[in-house]
Amino acid sequence: MLVEGIQAVMAADTGLQSILGTPTTRSDKSTGLFPTQAPDEVPEPWIVYSQVSGSPLQEAYAGTGRLFTSRWRLSCYGSSYKQAKQLARALKACLVGIQGPISILVSNVPTVAAQVEGSWLRLELDEAEPMLKGTVFVTHIDVMINYIDTDA
Numbered sequence: 001m002l003v004e005g006i007q008a009v010m011a012a013d014t015g016l017q018s019i020l021g022t023p024t025t026r027s028d029k030s031t032g033l034f035p036t037q038a039p040d041e042v043p044e045p046w047i048v049y050s051q052v053s054g055s056p057l058q059e060a061y062a063g064t065g066r067l068f069t070s071r072w073r074l075s076c077y078g079s080s081y082k083q084a085k086q087l088a089r090a091l092k093a094c095l096v097g098i099q100g101p102i103s104i105l106v107s108n109v110p111t112v113a114a115q116v117e118g119s120w121l122r123l124e125l126d127e128a129e130p131m132l133k134g135t136v137f138v139t140h141i142d143v144m145i146n147y148i149d150t151d152a
Contacts, residue, residue: 002070002147003051005102005113006095007033010047015090019083020045038077044136045078045087057146066148071122074141081126081137088124088139095143096121117146 010016011031020032028039032046052073058065074091078084098119101112123142128135 002102002114002116002145002149003035004104005116006049006072006145007035008104008113009098009102010049010091010094013090013094015093016047016087019087019090020047045076045083047074047076047087047091049074052142067117067146068149069144069146072143072145074143076139076141078137081128084126084137084139088141091141092121095119095141095145098145112150114150115148117148119143119145 010033016032020026023029023031026032027043030042032042034042034046034048036048036050038046038048050073052071054068054070056064057067057069074095076084076087076091078087096119098116101115103110104113105111120143121141122144123140125140127138127140129138
């Protein structure tokens with residue numbers, strides 16, 4: 001599945017790891033990558049990702065083809081505006097322009113999760129969110145990905 005492949009690509013990216021840390025260096029023992037919503041009291045920085053739209057690119061009377069497009073919102077949270085922007089820059093370097101097979105581990109065997117035909121930046125937006133213990137800064141990135149899912 002594409003979502004598992006995107007998670008694997010982000011988790012393995014050294015540019016993101018240099019900012020987010022790794023499960024061995026983060027106090028919450030996570031990758032700092034969370035689908036849909038981060039847990040309460042997560043240490044900064046972190047990324048929340050979710051699919052906001054998706055549709056087939058091939059339709060005919062015979063049915064729907066295998067090529068799809070989807071749009072993903074990836075929100076980069078940091079303790080400062082600079083940290084959120086640095087994380088967003090690393091995320092764009094990781095995801096924008098990827099092409100080819102992306103793999104995941106299934107029973108410790110590398111398996112192609114999706115064949116990415118292209119990915120493009122569609123939006124970048126900055127925000128500050130007040131929280132109980134101060135303000136967290138966020139840069140939202142929207143990425144469009146065209147792919148063929150392998151249903152791994």
